[in-house]
Amino acid sequence: MADAFIELDHVEKVFDVRRRTGFLKRERRRVRAVDALSFTVARGEMVGYIGPNGAGKSTTIKMLTGILTPSGGRLRVAGIDPSRERTRLAHHMGVVFGQRTTLWWDLPLIDSYRLMHRMYRIPDARYRENLDRLVALLDLGDLLDVPVRQLSLGQRMRGDIAAALLHDPQVLYLDEPTIGLDVVSKTRVRRFLRELNAERGTTVLLTTHDLQDIEQLCSRVMVIDHGRLMYDGPLAGLHEAGESERTLVVDLEREWPPIDAPAPARVVRVEGPRQWLAFPASRSAAPLVAWIAERYPLADLSVREPDIEAVIARMYAERAGRAVP
């Protein structure tokens, strides 16, 4: 890799969780949220970071931003140890947490930006220029004088993304930036991120549960589960690695016994006249559709792409199976 901008070398984070189990009785448990995690991200890359709930994604981002200290291993961003030099690094990074806001709730949007201007000591001309550009690209013109608490979720998210970019950060961390957004807002946010990465060369690390975010934005995806890196490569490869399956949803003219499809396709669910068939994502659906149409009273059909959760779940199940000695 030409220029490793983010470097993790066997990074771990262990949480000590104390739980009351009775009067004066406590139980201590250690949660290994991130486990011997190693990867590098080059300057200007746009990487998707995915995994099931509790996999350790947010914990990784917290360590990268310096607000959590790793329990072990070595971590560098732009050559800086984030938890030691949090404030210095802060000038070079932007962070957007989908479920949180950096904006001041009671104040008009523009007031938050003015505070950012001072906080990051952005030169006046630079601030004007960036603000104008972000307001235009994210369509914030009518919202600047609205108190943040009156913004809709999608509007607030766009406001937050602009806030994270006013100071021209070299790296942008996005933790579920499209959560709860409608299709139009998602599309707009994705288009904006693609342009940001292409035009400014901003390094982007993105966590999401929405496979489309990754498909449309990231040439590289990392999958993590139980704090361990399970896959690192292009999205297409993920489907192979996960042996993922697509689903053919078939509507017959009336109720029928499960379709006796040729292997490896198989019926996974039947509900009245509707049947669900799973088949490998790597194969075309056409022969299967033809085969069914010849033998059954077909009324309608649709193909569902494998969803990321299923792919990850299957990858994990596979790994657990292999790990048994």
Place this chain on the structure above:
Amino acid sequence: MGSGRLYLAVAVGGFRRYATYRAATAAGVFTNTAFGLILVHTYLALWEARPGLGGYEQAQAVTYVWLGQALFATLAIQGGGFEVELMERIRTGEIAVDLYRPVDLQLWWLANDLGRSVFQLLGRGVVPFVFGALVFPTALPGDVATWGAFLVALLLAVVVSFAIRYLFALSAFWLLDGQGVAQALTVTGLFCSGMTLPLNAFPGALGEVVRVLPWAAQLQLPADVLMGEAAPLGAYAFQGAWAVALLAAGRLVQAAATRRVVVQGG
């Protein structure tokens, strides 16, 4: 230089936020005036029975009462300032947002709290104080210099008050639940800052102790500076020493908290 403007902007923000709560301010003015009336009559009876209690004349005791009511919100004597919000941010993990900014957490909240104090001095303090001074015989100085000396003591008092609450609030990193901490703040604040009875009038060893605790820097010392009962420089030294010690302790705890402790939530 650049950061001076930032913290000024933060202080202005703190001022403006409290300025929007008009109804709460009006209710506060009413409460402090009513409380002042009750307390004044109690004090008058007490000083009737024990003339010169705590070294105060009756008129000084009355002045002390109205000063206490005027500064009650300014000094957040029973808590309820920024620390409630800070503890809540720590509990919910919202603090993460504050931590990945290039700002000093302590200075940030200090600026914010100073803005709040200034608003509450003007919005909540002036009316009860003027009311008390017009209706009752008080012992107020006639010279500008003493008023100036008082304002300096008041500024130091606000900083000490902030530093105490900041330390208490950081405990939320370990305890998470701020309820008990807030209650402890209320009780110690009301009792140890001399809100119920001037610290000068506390008897024996108890008096000796409360008069050297940091809470003495809040109401007792500015009151004594205003009424000419304490030399300003001595008062400043006491307040300044506590301010420095508590702010330094706050920084140490803050460093420990952000290094070792966990930021909550995904």
